[in-house]
Amino acid sequence: xxxxWFFIGISLAVxxxxxxxxxxxxxxxPPANPGVVLFQLHANVWWGALLLAIGLIYCFTFAPRRRF
Amino acid sequence: xxxxxxxxxxxxxxxxxxxxxxxxxxxxxxxVLCIGWYLRGKAKTAEDFFMAGREMTAWVAGLSFxxxxxxxxxxMGWAGSAYQYGILATHWYWIGAIPAMLFLALVMMPFYYISxxxxxxxxxxxxxxxxxxxxxxxxxxxxxxxMSGVNMFAMAKVMQIVLGWDINFSIWVSSxxxxxxxxxxxxxxxxxxxxxxxxxxxAGALLIPILGLYEAGGWSNLKxxxxxxxxxxxxxxxxxxxxxxxxxxxIHWTGIxxxxxxVLSMGYWTTDFLVVQRxxxxxxxxxxxxxxxxxxxxxxxxxxxxxxxxxxxxxxxxEKLVPESVAAVTGAHSYNEVLPLMLARYCGxxxxxxGxxxxxxxxxxxxxxxxxxxxxxxxxxxxxPLINSRGSDHHYVSMGRWTTIIGVLVSVGTAYLVMQFAxxxxxxxxxxxxxxxxxxxxxxxxxxxxxxxxPAGFWxxxxxxxxxxxxxxxxKVDPSALRYVALSPHAKALAQDMYQGLWSFVVCVIVTVAxxxxxxxMPESALTGLVYGLTxxxxxxxxxxxxKPLFWAAVVIIVFVxxxxxxx
Numbered sequence: 001x002x003x004x005w006f007f008i009g010i011s012l013a014v015x016x017x018x019x020x021x022x023x024x025x026x027x028x029x030p031p032a033n034p035g036v037v038l039f040q041l042h043a044n045v046w047w048g049a050l051l052l053a054i055g056l057i058y059c060f061t062f063a064p065r066r067r068f
Numbered sequence: 069x070x071x072x073x074x075x076x077x078x079x080x081x082x083x084x085x086x087x088x089x090x091x092x093x094x095x096x097x098x099x100v101l102c103i104g105w106y107l108r109g110k111a112k113t114a115e116d117f118f119m120a121g122r123e124m125t126a127w128v129a130g131l132s133f134x135x136x137x138x139x140x141x142x143x144m145g146w147a148g149s150a151y152q153y154g155i156l157a158t159h160w161y162w163i164g165a166i167p168a169m170l171f172l173a174l175v176m177m178p179f180y181y182i183s184x185x186x187x188x189x190x191x192x193x194x195x196x197x198x199x200x201x202x203x204x205x206x207x208x209x210x211x212x213x214x215m216s217g218v219n220m221f222a223m224a225k226v227m228q229i230v231l232g233w234d235i236n237f238s239i240w241v242s243s244x245x246x247x248x249x250x251x252x253x254x255x256x257x258x259x260x261x262x263x264x265x266x267x268x269x270x271a272g273a274l275l276i277p278i279l280g281l282y283e284a285g286g287w288s289n290l291k292x293x294x295x296x297x298x299x300x301x302x303x304x305x306x307x308x309x310x311x312x313x314x315x316x317x318x319i320h321w322t323g324i325x326x327x328x329x330x331v332l333s334m335g336y337w338t339t340d341f342l343v344v345q346r347x348x349x350x351x352x353x354x355x356x357x358x359x360x361x362x363x364x365x366x367x368x369x370x371x372x373x374x375x376x377x378x379x380x381x382x383x384x385x386x387e388k389l390v391p392e393s394v395a396a397v398t399g400a401h402s403y404n405e406v407l408p409l410m411l412a413r414y415c416g417x418x419x420x421x422x423g424x425x426x427x428x429x430x431x432x433x434x435x436x437x438x439x440x441x442x443x444x445x446x447x448x449x450x451x452x453p454l455i456n457s458r459g460s461d462h463h464y465v466s467m468g469r470w471t472t473i474i475g476v477l478v479s480v481g482t483a484y485l486v487m488q489f490a491x492x493x494x495x496x497x498x499x500x501x502x503x504x505x506x507x508x509x510x511x512x513x514x515x516x517x518x519x520x521x522x523p524a525g526f527w528x529x530x531x532x533x534x535x536x537x538x539x540x541x542x543x544k545v546d547p548s549a550l551r552y553v554a555l556s557p558h559a560k561a562l563a564q565d566m567y568q569g570l571w572s573f574v575v576c577v578i579v580t581v582a583x584x585x586x587x588x589x590m591p592e593s594a595l596t597g598l599v600y601g602l603t604x605x606x607x608x609x610x611x612x613x614x615x616k617p618l619f620w621a622a623v624v625i626i627v628f629v630x631x632x633x634x635x636x
Contacts, residue, residue: 001110004128004260007103008267015092015271015425019418022088026416036416038279044418047275 002064009058016051019044082230082405083412089421096268096425097245100261100432104249107257114464117254118186118444119349126355128263130362133346134370135262138269139434141222143374143427148404150378151389153316154294154302155635157378158371164328166364166628168337170621173360176338177347178605179515181356183597186348187441188341188511189449195514195598196525198453203529204510205449207503208341209442213475216438217482223431224483230408231424239483242428246435247476251469255349255444258436262346265429266366272419272426273373276407279414280380293383302382305635312556312563319563320556327566331573335508342441354608357617364624368631374407381406385413435479443471502540505569506532509576518599521590524583532576539568 023044026034085093111117124132149157185191189208193201224238249257284290291303301308301315308315309324337343337360350356381389387401389409395402401409411423447468452459459467510529513520542549543564551557554567595602613619 002106004263007099007260008264011096011099011264012267012271014095015268015422018088018092018095019422022086022416022418034416037413038283039416041279041282043275043279043414044416048418051271 003062005058006062006064009055009060009062011055012051013055013059016048016053016055018048020048020052023048082401082408083420083424085231085421085424086417088418089424092418092421093425093428096429097241100245100249100264103260103264104252104257107249107253107260110256111252111254112465114447114461114468116256117465117468118447120254120256120259122349123351124259124346124349124355124359125351126358126362128259129346129350129355129359131266131366132259132262133343133359134363134366135266135269135433136343136346136437138266138370139219139430141219141226141431141434143269143273143430144226144404144407146374147378147381147407147410148389148402150375151381151406152378152403154298154382155305155375155379156302156308156315156317156319158305158375158635159324159328160333161367161371161375162628162632163324164333165337165367166624167329168333169360169364169367170624171334172338172344172347173357173364173617174621176511176515177356177360178353179598179600179603180344180348181350181353182603182606186448187445188339188344188507189445191511191598192514192525193449193453195595196510196520197522199526200510200522200529201449202454203526204503204507205445207533209445209450211503212342212438212442212445213478214482216435216442216475217479218486219431219434219438220479221483221486226427229405230427235487239480242432243435243476243480246432246439247473250436250439250443251472254468255345255440258433258440259346259349261429261436262433265426265433268422268429269426270373272422272424273377273407273411275419276410276414276423277372277376277380280377280384280410284380284383290379290383294379297383303379303635305632307636312558317563318556318558319566323554323559323563323566323570327563327570330570331505331508332566332569334512335504335569335573339507339511340504341445342437345437345441345444353606354611354615354617357608358620361617361620361624365620365627368624368628377410378406381410385409435476439472439475439479442475443468446471446475502533502536502572505536505573506576509573510580513577513580514599516600517584518592518595518602519584519589520580521584521587523587524580527583528576528580531579532572535575536568536572539571 023042027042027045110121115121146157146160149160180188180191183191183194185194187205189201189205192204220239220243221235223242224233224235227233227238228235249261253260281287281290284293294302299316306321309319309321312318312320347356347359350359385406389403389406390398390400392402392404394400395405411420415423447464451467451471452464456463506529509532510525513528514525539553543553548557550559550564553571554564556563559567592602597603608615608617
């Protein structure tokens with residue numbers, strides 16, 4: 001059976017990739033009115049990257065082919 | 069938080085989702101349906117469908133156990149309570165949870181586990197007989213499905229306020245998704261999605277306290293800002309509890325210790341089948357004991373994503389939040405909107421979608437928990453003993469699947485009923501709390517006192533429940549009665565709940581003891597495996613110290629004490 005941790009890895013990796021992409025787009029083309037406090041920290045870039053990294057580790061560690 | 073959401077008839081929209089946010093939300097729905105579809109073939113027997121095959125590891129069972137309680141309304145409601153009452157709200161996560169979870173792990177779980185019961189009412193049948201089981205099963209099933217509907221409506225209302233979504237859309241999309249994945253995969257599907265939800269909640273909510281503390285300039289500066297805007301009392305957990313009038317909640321330490329910690333939290337965490345069912349699915353006794361301890365460890369961290377955002381809102385939000393009743397009239401933001409407000413404050417495209425997904429995931433997992441618990445209790449404790457005791461295993465699995473669908477539909481019906489008759493919400497929420505404290509008294513005496521008899525279990529449970537209902541009705545009819553029920557006219561609603569639970573527990577225990585002494589003792593042979601002193605509690609095996617539940621329970625309790633001292 002596919003491990004639950006693999007599904008979690010997929011979820012974190014996909015969400016992380018989407019958030020990272022949105023963050024990079026905002027870095028390259030900053031909005032005139034960011035609408036959020038602490039925009040200059042670009043939280044979606046590093047938070048997205050962190051989620052993507054954790055998700056990939058989970059996906060790799062718990063991939064079905066590695067368990068059976 | 070839910071009772072007054074109805075009062076808000078002014079549709080507002082706190083946040084606007086971008087295309088990337090919508091993609092993240094849609095991806096979540098797709099993933100949970102995929103998990104349900106994948107697990108459809110793993111739920112062929114009743115043991116698979118209702119108990120997830122009893123093969124969950126300690127980590128999966130523990131995170132699911134915690135997640136079933138970590139619903140979206142819980143997150144938003146307690147963040148609002150932290151804004152309203154300050155750090156006092158943390159008591160509901162620490163002393164109001166940790167001792168109870170450890171008590172479940174070390175004292176009660178061995179009895180649940182070795183009796184091989186399918187449910188808490190099932191344990192009452194083994195210990196006290198059929199009348200106790202039927203009373204507890206019918207009340208639990210009825211209230212669970214109604215609570216699910218109330219939460220469904222409340223969440224749809226939240227989605228309307230936060231995102232501007234249509235209520236009917238929110239109700240039907242979320243409930244049909246839950247119905248599909250639980251019907252397909254049973255408890256295993258519910259548990260898998262709860263673990264997924266746990267990760268999404270942390271991924272979506274942890275950024276708020278990180279960025280909030282950065283903006284506030286650290287914890288010490290945050291405390292100073294809160295003290296300047298409100299009072300010192302908002303940042304101390306125990307030092308203001310010496311009197312009803314020296315803390316924002318209007319509660320005395322006796323209410324927290326004896327009402328919340330000793331009765332209500334014990335009742336909830338050890339006898340509410342919604343959470344206990346997750347532990348019963350553990351693969352062995354060590355996993356069953358470790359699961360609540362793992363849950364307790366993470367429970368201590370939950371205030372970081374729930375209480376801290378409320379405190380940050382208190383210090384950093386430019387506007388002052390108000391009670392729901394005032395918000396409905398003035399259009400100002402209410403206490404309960406503090407979490408979405410903080411989300412909108414820090415989270416741009418993508419992060420906002422993840423935060424909203426965390427709220428939706430919280431709601432859906434809570435609903436799946438209610439529905440899977442309802443299905444098990446209905447099938448094992450009502451349908452099988454009272455209606456059809458000779459069905460095949462396949463028949464009961466089919467009954468479980470149909471009950472899941474019917475349970476969801478009844479929940480949807482309840483949601484629409486609440487939409488028409490707002491007061492139902494207050495009553496249903498109050499009713500649910502009536503059963504918890506007396507049920508804990510009955511189960512506790514059943515496990516620890518071999519002299520407790522079958523009739524005593526039934527009458528103790530019934531009288532405790534009736535006393536709780538009576539106290540609630542008394543205060544409803546005559547609000548001045550609060551001075552007797554909660555020992556103070558200054559007590560707030562939460563304080564009333566604490567004392568109401570305490571007195572109903574006391575009534576349950578007194579009646580159970582009195583009836584036991586007046587009735588014939590049960591033979592000891594009938595109590596083996598069910599009662600302390602007559603049961604050989606199985607060992608967790610010859611494992612190293614760091615794998616023993618007792619060791620980790622000690623670690624958790626030490627951290628718990630240290631945290632309470634730090635935030636005294």
